[in-house]
Amino acid sequence: MTEPLLSLNGLVVSFHTPNGVVQAVRGVDLDVMPGEMVGVVGESGSGKSVTFLGMLGLLPSTARISGSATVNGLQMVGAPNKLMRTIRGRQVAMIFQDPLSALNPVYRIGDQIVEMIRTHQDMAKAAAHAHAVELLDMVGIPQPSTRARQYPHEFSGGMRQRAMIAMALANDPDVLIADEPTTALDVTVQAQILEVFQRIQREMNKAVVMITHDLGVIARVADRVQVMYAGRVVERASIDDLFATPSHPYTVGLLHSLPRLGQVRLQSIPGSPPNMLQPPPGCGFASRCTHAQPRCEAALPELEAFGSSYTACVRASELFSEVAL
Amino acid sequence: MNTEPITDVASTQPVLEVDGLVKEFTVSTTRGFRRVKARVQAVSNVSFSIERGETLGLVGESGSGKTTVGRTVLRLIEPTGGSVKFKGKELVGLKREKLRALRREIQIVFQDPQASLDPRLTVGNAIAEPLRIQRVPGKHQDRVAELLELVGLAPDHARRFPHEFSGGQRQRIGIARALALNPSFIVLDEPVSALDVSIQAGVVNLLADLQQQLGLSYLFIAHDLSVVRHISHKVAVMYLGKVVEIAPAEELYTAPVHPYTKALLSAVPEPNPELERHRQRELLYGEVPSPINPPTGCRFRTRCPIAQDVCAMEEPELIDRGFGHPVACHFPSLTHVSVTSAAL
Numbered sequence: 001m002t003e004p005l006l007s008l009n010g011l012v013v014s015f016h017t018p019n020g021v022v023q024a025v026r027g028v029d030l031d032v033m034p035g036e037m038v039g040v041v042g043e044s045g046s047g048k049s050v051t052f053l054g055m056l057g058l059l060p061s062t063a064r065i066s067g068s069a070t071v072n073g074l075q076m077v078g079a080p081n082k083l084m085r086t087i088r089g090r091q092v093a094m095i096f097q098d099p100l101s102a103l104n105p106v107y108r109i110g111d112q113i114v115e116m117i118r119t120h121q122d123m124a125k126a127a128a129h130a131h132a133v134e135l136l137d138m139v140g141i142p143q144p145s146t147r148a149r150q151y152p153h154e155f156s157g158g159m160r161q162r163a164m165i166a167m168a169l170a171n172d173p174d175v176l177i178a179d180e181p182t183t184a185l186d187v188t189v190q191a192q193i194l195e196v197f198q199r200i201q202r203e204m205n206k207a208v209v210m211i212t213h214d215l216g217v218i219a220r221v222a223d224r225v226q227v228m229y230a231g232r233v234v235e236r237a238s239i240d241d242l243f244a245t246p247s248h249p250y251t252v253g254l255l256h257s258l259p260r261l262g263q264v265r266l267q268s269i270p271g272s273p274p275n276m277l278q279p280p281p282g283c284g285f286a287s288r289c290t291h292a293q294p295r296c297e298a299a300l301p302e303l304e305a306f307g308s309s310y311t312a313c314v315r316a317s318e319l320f321s322e323v324a325l
Numbered sequence: 326m327n328t329e330p331i332t333d334v335a336s337t338q339p340v341l342e343v344d345g346l347v348k349e350f351t352v353s354t355t356r357g358f359r360r361v362k363a364r365v366q367a368v369s370n371v372s373f374s375i376e377r378g379e380t381l382g383l384v385g386e387s388g389s390g391k392t393t394v395g396r397t398v399l400r401l402i403e404p405t406g407g408s409v410k411f412k413g414k415e416l417v418g419l420k421r422e423k424l425r426a427l428r429r430e431i432q433i434v435f436q437d438p439q440a441s442l443d444p445r446l447t448v449g450n451a452i453a454e455p456l457r458i459q460r461v462p463g464k465h466q467d468r469v470a471e472l473l474e475l476v477g478l479a480p481d482h483a484r485r486f487p488h489e490f491s492g493g494q495r496q497r498i499g500i501a502r503a504l505a506l507n508p509s510f511i512v513l514d515e516p517v518s519a520l521d522v523s524i525q526a527g528v529v530n531l532l533a534d535l536q537q538q539l540g541l542s543y544l545f546i547a548h549d550l551s552v553v554r555h556i557s558h559k560v561a562v563m564y565l566g567k568v569v570e571i572a573p574a575e576e577l578y579t580a581p582v583h584p585y586t587k588a589l590l591s592a593v594p595e596p597n598p599e600l601e602r603h604r605q606r607e608l609l610y611g612e613v614p615s616p617i618n619p620p621t622g623c624r625f626r627t628r629c630p631i632a633q634d635v636c637a638m639e640e641p642e643l644i645d646r647g648f649g650h651p652v653a654c655h656f657p658s659l660t661h662v663s664v665t666s667a668a669l
Contacts (some may be wrong), residue, residue: 194594
């Protein structure tokens with residue numbers, strides 16, 4: 001059996017603010033295998049981005065991180081800065097939503113990729129430049145050698161995101177974390193970028209984490225999904241199971257709130273997520289859940305096997321029928 | 326959704342008639358080392374009409390001019406040409422005082438409720454502001470309480486400030502403010518795009534309920550095609566400042582004719598993995614060209630999979646080409662989209 005490339009174990013991220021401690025991520029587990037794309041879904045404030053920013057040490061100093069996060073067996077939690085600098089970019093690369101703020105406006109695209117390569121590898125400038133052009137070509141940028149000499153403002157939104165992907169791939173990392181990479185793009189461009197991600201995952205055998213709020217994107221590209229709510233994973237399933245037989249009331253609510261053909265009224269989830277300064281002691285979703293019982297509010301439910309999926313709902317066996325295997 | 330629009334026997338006149346609307350902006354660009362002025366036609370000869378109780382969905386990618394259409398209709402930005410008639414009255418060229426009086430009937434809800442609400446005004450004051458500006462007599466407090474209840478909030482929320490509310494609640498406040506003067510027509514500019522899906526559904530339901538109760542007409546501007554399908558009676562697809570296809574919602578989604586409409590529909594990922602795996606996609610190459618220098622002839626031809634020589638020479642008119650609804654394409658063809666899809 002192959003080892004997971006990326007492995008999170010009980011990862012906790014909290015922020016110390018003047019108002020108290022914000023418990024943004026409250027124990028997240030995740031394994032990603034080579035060549036696998038795992039989707040992380042959740043609403044704003046669910047902790048989906050903070051999990052990975054925390055893991056990579058990219059949060060401000062008010063953040064405290066505990067638990068375990070390993071890439072290729074290397075522990076990232078509590079790792080010294082020097083080690084983290086070799087992990088970031090070399091082992092794990094992150095792609096953000098807004099490429100314009102992630103690119104430096106005063107340097108040429110090619111030079112920015114060259115800098116990324118030469119930070120981590122002992123490579124001559126000319127060779128690094130040739131490699132940068134190769135990378136731009138790989139992510140589908142036409143006339144890559146001309147484009148490498150241009151500045152970010154000369155690129156369109158879709159081209160900038162391609163350049164970001166090229167930069168992320170510069171040092172051949174094993175793990176790619178993509179944080180809402182297509183949210184700022186138009187749908188026809190989103191479709192193109194998703195194709196690029198699928199090619200990277202399949203042809204280059206990378207482990208990809210796709211953070212998104214768009215269930216359509218998940219259905220198109222992911223193999224497995226983790227649904228997050230109030231800093232916890234509430235469901236983990238293959239995409240087929242998630243859409244066909246969801247096993248957590250929050251996932252069901254999320255799927256029902258999407259417009260469907262012939263449906264007269266949409267079903268929204270009443271209420272809003274809990275305040276993470278004082279998260280409830282029990283299930284974070286209980287206050288909005290129509291199936292909640294007193295025992296849901298008593299203790300934090302753990303993620304447990306249910307059919308072929310995992311769910312953090314103590315009432316799952318009463319509410320949902322297990323998938324026959 | 327898609328209940329029949331409310332038709333009045335007495336007035337068969339559309340609430341809004343837009344005819345040949347044009348908006349040009351002057352931008353400065355560089356040619357060599359010289360700064361030159363260039364004209365951008367953000368909206369180019371757009372026509373449509375909206376009946377009482379009807380929703381027209383306006384979809385398109387960034388730069389298509391959909392937001393500009395919404396704002397020129399309200400004259401928040403002045404149109405360069407064309408005509409906008411509200412209940413038969415011409416709005417273009419109307420004097421300020423007369424326009425202000427008409428603004429009671431035409432309102433707008435913006436995308437970002439965080440930005441459109443003054444953080445230092447209580448919610449009650451924000452909702453009452455249009456009443457004050459229009460010098461509406463009577464107790465504004467009572468009207469505010471009534472409006473808050475109408476949008477699903479509590480009357481005592483009036484004393485709170487915008488930051489005390491969630492995104493969905495803030496958008497409800499924005500809607501309450503738009504309803505304050507009893508308008509008959511509202512421009513909804515991406516009203517749910519900034520909201521999480523579970524919250525989005527509640528706001529979409531509210532908009533549908535208000536339309537039924539109050540007989541409102543909507544111009545619903547959005548890039549999310551599934552929400553537009555859900556709420557609209559008619560849908561117009563825009564590309565680079567032009568309407569390329571306009572049809573009853575179901576017809577547009579199940580039997581699109583314009584190649585751009587087809588590409589747009591096929592690009593939307595659907596929350597159904599089984600369907601996604603077997604889906605034939607028409608991927609478009611490249612991105613929307615700059616509106617400063619739009620392609621000659623048909624503006625879509627540079628990305629069109631079926632473009633021919635004539636497309637570069639002659640601009641296709643938006644006319645009925647035998648498919649039951651207007652389409653601006655020299656080579657229109659019908660494609661039936663599978664009805665199994667969930668999102669679209």
